[in-house]
Amino acid sequence: QVQLVQSGAEVKKPGASVKLSCKVSGGDFSKYFIHWVRQAPGQGLEWMGWINAGIGNTRYSQKFQGRASITRDASATTVYVEMSSLRGDDTAVFFCARGGQGLGRPFFNWGQGSLVSVSS
């Protein structure tokens, strides 16, 4: 059973950066694509991007290209997302989610979410 456990809530000021983590346990980390999804308060789900946990290549949503960076530490089976130049409308819950072995697979497992609050 694959489990994804995310880091805790963060409070940041506008203009700052935040780095969230997602620890993946169970299964073969190197075979998965791990995605990040953002959800603003009361709003829907926004796909941000993915990382191939095996080789570390990434792809981003056009909306988040250049402002989000997804990385991984294979030895720690952990994936990270860093968001820069935070604004008030970046206040949201960020989820990591496990895709399958390869692209073109749905999101089978989700982390519990990490709340990021951006306020001066």
Added chain:
Amino acid sequence: ETLLTQSPGTLSLSPGERATLSCRASQTIAASYLAWYQQKPGQSPTLLIYGTSTRASDIPDRFSGSGSGTDFTLTISRLEPEDFAVYYCHHYGDSQLPFGGGTKVEI
């Protein structure tokens, strides 16, 4: 980029009734790459259906999916109290992986 439009925004029904949720794509998408998720307040989304009509593990058979081309449907045959939630469709077969805006199923 494919846009997904869900309707209605809110569906008001009673337990035991049938729910029909729609997801329309801005261009034709392969049925293999359309999923539905359920999200309850304060919780993470859960995969319900993938490949348009395949139920995920442990999903009861009152949930079913259908469709092709640009029009896809999630049907809940008889609503149980625990089914009142928000449902999202999702296209995962392209370089961009959009979600629909969601349909809230409320009592």
